[in-house]
Amino acid sequence: MVKVKKQRYQREFKQAWTQFASFPGYQMIEGTYPDGLPETISETFFSAMDQVNGLPVAQWTQADILAGLKLLHEQDESVDQFDEQFPVVSSLLLFIASRSDNDLNMVPLRDALTAYQDELAEAAAADGHLRWQSSVAAELKQQSVDWAKQFVSSDEFKALSIVPSKARLLILVLVGQAYEELQLTPDQWTAAALEQLLTGYVVNEMAFEPADYDQLPDLLAAFLAFAQREDLLSDAVVAEVQTATEKVMDQVVIAGKDDANYSPAKTVLLKMKADGVDINDQKLAKKYLSEYDDAVQVQRVLDGEVAYPGTVYVPKSEVETRHHVQQTANYKWYQAVATRTHDEGLKTARELWVKPEQKSVRQAHNQAEVVDIIVNFYDVMYADYVETPKRWEADHVAAYLTQLAGQTKVATYTFTTQMLRTLFGKLADEKVLTKKTAATLEQVCDRPYPRTAVAEKHEVHDLSKSRHGNKLLRRRKR
Incomplete structure (x- = not known):
């Protein structure tokens, strides 16, 4: 009996994995893992589910799934190990829920997975571990919008010759990406974290044009002065950011003015502007972007968020x-x-x-x-x-x-x-x-172009030039 159950579990896993590998949710995350690791993670979860209920996938329930996640979490050797596994497992489960061969409901399952991740994050935070939480990300996004509104009305900003949209984007990026990439809220910013953010995302992804980078030092200094005056950032955090800017800002300005450092999404966005395309004209923008298949990536850059690696649609x-x-x-x-x-x-x-x-x-x-x-x-x-x-x-x-x-x-x-x-x-x-x-x-x-290959190919496929080919032609004529 055990042998039969094991064979069924392995067979179901292989079938689900083959289908899951073509699922858009998987394609979004696969590039962040070494070859073969997502498949290993998925098989490990199937094994956990087999231990939980021993039932076919078609009979899995949401309660069983949460029990399987708990078992997987308990088996992991560290918080980081489960963090690595969760994106693959959650995408796999949403894919399974999207199929018609089970009674799972995708929306409640998605909400349950998010809640489970947040619950673990809170527990991990209590133990001194940092982990991404959707609720915190949402709060920080609203906070950055509020900060940007206050900043563009401040005396510090009015002393600059910079358009408000650039200031808003910088604040969205600093607050949003510090948490997205490093799970740091503004009161946790460090010099090392800001160095990484400035030399990475701010150069590669942020929708600044080359000339904008000359204004970046003054813009960031003005924001820090405003945030310190309004008690949005503590003196200690401001000092950390200033330490980072003193160390890398010259490098950031130089790198930011070189378009060879830009991501594909940023490149397309700036090309749109150079070609006079109004990004607020949805019909025109979509027509332009259809040639590049970058609509999602560009929109995320405009929102100050990470641009996911995109794919060009071609049937499989x-x-x-x-x-x-x-x-x-x-x-x-x-x-x-x-x-x-x-x-x-x-x-x-x-x-x-x-x-x-x-x-x-x-x-x-x-x-x-x-x-x-x-x-x-x-x-x-x-x-x-x-x-x-x-x-x-x-x-x-x-x-x-x-x-x-x-x-x-x-x-x-x-x-x-x-x-x-x-x-x-x-x-x-x-x-x-x-x-x-x-x-x-x-x-x-x-x-050089191997012309002999053409001649050889013609001799092989021109049936009239071979004795065997002549027989085939005669048979066809009959």
């Missing part, structure tokens, strides 16, 4: 139906990994499309061409060789290009190698590939 039918090897000498093919690799290619293609240095590409090509090239490469490398980006080998890239040459014109082949070179450089910058591996793969793309 090719992943599901594409012929593939079952395994190689070192690796076995998995549907979930194929889907994840496909989605990773989509995200990377979108990011390549909006990079500032790709302006000439955008002028000569459309987004679909770039997406097709990158996504097809990701898909084929996994389907034929079971290789994710970190495992790409030069010989297999060469084989891919030789096959491509037999199917496309020289111009298409040349543009493909151009985009692949750009891709390898990007992945090296992001440390997905080592510099050495990227250079080796780029050298493969530098090889």
Whole structure:
């Protein structure tokens, strides 16, 4: 009996995982985890549920789920370990609730998960641990809005030649991101935390134009003076922020004026402004943003929130139906990994499309061409060789290009190698590939167009040129 139950639990997990890997909620978080960890976390939760009730997924109840979470929490060795697991588990549960094969209700379950996380956060805070809470985040957002209204009416702000929207955005970012990234409320700000925020989010994501960064030191100093005068920040916290600004502000100003440091969402937003697009004109803005598939990311940047890694929408039918090897000498093919690799290619293609240095590409090509090239490469490398980006080998890239040459014109082949070179450089910058591996793969793309591949392909597929082919043609004529 135990053996049968275990087999059912493993079978149900594999089925749920394959479907969950294509769920948008999972795609939003998978990039923040090492390869394979979300699957391990999900299987661990299924094991916990098996211990709680031993029932099929279709018979899970909300009470069972909360009991499973409690068991998972008790089994974890630390607060941080459960924090790492919770986003995956909660997304998995919401996905399961969205299916029609059970009686779970998505909205009450979502509220119960949020309440459970907040309850654990309060307990952890009592023990000296910091953990994100939705209620605190909401309170801080309203607090930052109130502070911004007061600041733009203050004497400190009126002495500056800065538009109010920039001041409001800075306060939203400082308060919101200090909590979002570091779980620090304003009374907990430290010099180290502000250094991280200023050199990171303020440069990469905050919707300041290059020229705005020259005004940033005066703007931040004025806000600190206002906040100290109004007792919004203590003298000690103000001193911490000032220590951070004295250390890194010059670096922040220089980095902020270099658009190479901007995220894709920020790049698109600033390009919209440069092109004269009124971001408040929803119809015009949506038409413009449809080319970049960045509507959600840009809106979050405008709101002073984190811009999630986005994906370009492309149906996954090719992943599901594409012929593939079952395994190689070192690796076995998995549907979930194929889907994840496909989605990773989509995200990377979108990011390549909006990079500032790709302006000439955008002028000569459309987004679909770039997406097709990158996504097809990701898909084929996994389907034929079971290789994710970190495992790409030069010989297999060469084989891919030789096959491509037999199917496309020289111009298409040349543009493909151009985009692949750009891709390898990007992945090296992001440390997905080592510099050495990227250079080796780029050298493969530098090889001349293999015209012999075209001739060989024609000889193989032109049936009239082979004795066996003539037999096939005669059979067809009959």
